[in-house]
Amino acid sequence: MPPKKAVKEEKILLGRPGNSLKSGIVGLANVGKSTLFQAITKCSLGNPANFPFATIDPEESRVIVPDDRYDWLCEKYNPKSRVPAHLTIYDIAGLTRGASSGAGLGNAFLSHIRAVDAIFQVVRCFDDAEIIHIEGDVDPVRDLEIISDELRIKDIEFTEKALENSKKLTRRGGQSLEMKKLKEEEACIEKVLKLLQDGGDVRKGEWTVKEIEFINPLFLLTAKPVVYLINLSEKDYIRKKNKHLGKVMEWIKEHAAGDPIMPISICLEERLTRFETEDEVKAELKTLGVESALPKIITSMRKVLNLGSFFTTGTDEVRQWTIRNGTKAPQAAGVIHGDFEKTFIQAIVYNFASLKEMGDESEVKAKGKVMTKGKDYVVEDGDILLIKAGAAKG
Ligand SMILES: Nc1nc2c(ncn2[C@@H]2O[C@H](COP(=O)(O)OP(=O)(O)OP(=O)(O)O)[C@@H](O)[C@H]2O)c(=O)[nH]1
Ligand SMILES: [Mg+2]
Numbered sequence: 066m067p068p069k070k071a072v073k074e075e076k077i078l079l080g081r082p083g084n085s086l087k088s089g090i091v092g093l094a095n096v097g098k099s100t101l102f103q104a105i106t107k108c109s110l111g112n113p114a115n116f117p118f119a120t121i122d123p124e125e126s127r128v129i130v131p132d133d134r135y136d137w138l139c140e141k142y143n144p145k146s147r148v149p150a151h152l153t154i155y156d157i158a159g160l161t162r163g164a165s166s167g168a169g170l171g172n173a174f175l176s177h178i179r180a181v182d183a184i185f186q187v188v189r190c191f192d193d194a195e196i197i198h199i200e201g202d203v204d205p206v207r208d209l210e211i212i213s214d215e216l217r218i219k220d221i222e223f224t225e226k227a228l229e230n231s232k233k234l235t236r237r238g239g240q241s242l243e244m245k246k247l248k249e250e251e252a253c254i255e256k257v258l259k260l261l262q263d264g265g266d267v268r269k270g271e272w273t274v275k276e277i278e279f280i281n282p283l284f285l286l287t288a289k290p291v292v293y294l295i296n297l298s299e300k301d302y303i304r305k306k307n308k309h310l311g312k313v314m315e316w317i318k319e320h321a322a323g324d325p326i327m328p329i330s331i332c333l334e335e336r337l338t339r340f341e342t343e344d345e346v347k348a349e350l351k352t353l354g355v356e357s358a359l360p361k362i363i364t365s366m367r368k369v370l371n372l373g374s375f376f377t378t379g380t381d382e383v384r385q386w387t388i389r390n391g392t393k394a395p396q397a398a399g400v401i402h403g404d405f406e407k408t409f410i411q412a413i414v415y416n417f418a419s420l421k422e423m424g425d426e427s428e429v430k431a432k433g434k435v436m437t438k439g440k441d442y443v444v445e446d447g448d449i450l451l452i453k454a455g456a457a458k459g
Contacts, residue, residue, distance in 0.1 A: 089181035094159025302330035
């Protein structure tokens with residue numbers, strides 16, 4: 066007997082759906098979050114004059130996503146208008162021990178974290194007696210524990226509330242389809258609660274597609290992807306050594322295996338923004354023998370958010386668009402213009418890799434690499450798209 070064909074389950078991700086996602090900078094008070102935010106906003110990724118609305122308000126900013134493919138396309142087409150992809154970043158107020166029960170800025174702070182889709186967690190590993198540490202001394206593992214506890218305690222509270230509400234609904238019992246679904250949901254909420262009570266983070270759990278559908282509307286804090294930013298002194302960043310580093314890596318490996326860990330010297334990044342020109346910045350980095358960590362932290366955030374890009378090209382405009390990996394052509398078209406999703410007819414597609422290899426669109430065409438795709442086409446990272454859509458119905 067031939068093997069049964071595996072039914073391919075459509076993958077869905079933890080978190081909010083959509084292509085316009087936000088990340089927030091989270092950490093204990095006074096660890097360098099706002100300094101990082103300002104450094105990102107001021108550096109060449111942050112606030113170039115031809116990119117409107119880069120700084121949305123003092124706490125929210127759009128930052129350019131560095132991408133060699135975009136640079137290559139701009140060079141090739143020399144377009145009148147260039148629009149890179151961006152990532153929206155929030156500077157969030159500092160967290161304190163006990164925030165989950167209202168200490169410090171307490172719940173206001175936690176609601177800001179709830180509003181973002183992913184977390185840059187700044188961990189202070191630099192020693193500087195002048196910069197007060199809210200817990201008295203520099204101990205990054207303790208700080209990691211505090212943040213992890215606070216977020217988890219808040220999630221437990223939410224999940225308990227959700228369970229209580231669910232129990233009110235399932236109490237009347239019965240065999241209806243609706244009741245069956247409610248009971249499945251309740252079992253899932255119980256499973257989430259158990260994981261949290263055992264000290265786990267929701268993003269590290271093993272969930273079925275159905276469970277993820279139940280979990281997403283809970284907007285849990287520990288379900289959000291995290292990129293750990295290890296804030297070192299400039300000296301330690303340059304020599305790639307720090308006395309806390311071993312323990313920090315160990316903690317993250319044990320509690321958040323697989324999450325990206327990026328060393329950074331926020332102090333250095335801030336200092337670099339004070340140079341007048343990009344060339345001076347490059348010269349300084351060359352002298353120090355290091356690279357800025359900012360481009361890497363942005364690209365790694367895109368990765369944990371499962372974001373990819375497609376391009377639209379031409380001499381009028383080269384533009385890089387952001388989509389979730391796995392997005393189909395009509396939804397990708399909808400990112401360009403809301404109406405295109407409904408009126409989508411087809412997409413003319415070839416990949417950047419082909420264009421780069423063959424050098425020219427006509428060559429790509431001659432080699433048969435330009436494809437016409439319909440509404441089931443899953444857009445691949447690096448696709449160059451031309452969308453054909455009908456007229457919008459009034
Ligand atoms: N030595 C040193 N000082 C730093 C570094 N990063 C930030 N600071 C200093 O630490 C102080 C606090 O920095 P902020 O960026 O405001 O810290 P924050 O995390 O935003 O603090 P809250 O918003 O209060 O939670 C400032 O005086 C910064 O200059 C660093 O990498 N090294
Ligand atoms: Mg701050």
